[in-house]
Amino acid sequence: xxxxxxxxxxxxxxxxxxxxxxxxxxxxxxxxxxxxxxxxxxxxxxxxxxxxxxxxxxxxxxxxxxxxxxxxxxxxxxxxxx
Numbered sequence: 001x002x003x004x005x006x007x008x009x010x011x012x013x014x015x016x017x018x019x020x021x022x023x024x025x026x027x028x029x030x031x032x033x034x035x036x037x038x039x040x041x042x043x044x045x046x047x048x049x050x051x052x053x054x055x056x057x058x059x060x061x062x063x064x065x066x067x068x069x070x071x072x073x074x075x076x077x078x079x080x081x082x
Contacts, residue, residue, distance in 0.1 A: 002051040003076070004029040006043050010036055018065050025072065027051060037070035048076035 004027035012024060023039040027049060037051050040060075049072045057071035 001073070002029050002053065004035075004037075004049055004051055006045050006047045006049060007034065008045055016067055018067060020061060020064065020066050020068075027070075027072070035070050037072050038066075038068045039072045041072055041075055043072055043075055048078055050074035050076060 007026045007028050010024040010026055020038070020040075023042070024036055025039045025043060026034055027037050028034050029051075035051070037049075038057070043049055051070055052073050053070045057068050058066060060066075060071055060073075061068065
């Protein structure tokens, strides 16, 4: 799993038919690099998330050949306690 932070939404008015309904989010991961992840959870900008990639991400869509390589699988609960 990869920990990251949502930086914004990616809008796509045209895409392949097998892409499921949901949001595509730009996520910043450790080291400052960014990736695009499919979001079935409805995460918001600046939210901390967990991501899985590769065949595990694609297997989430049982019975469909979804072209998804990065999938948000969790929203990390954060507190401001010090």
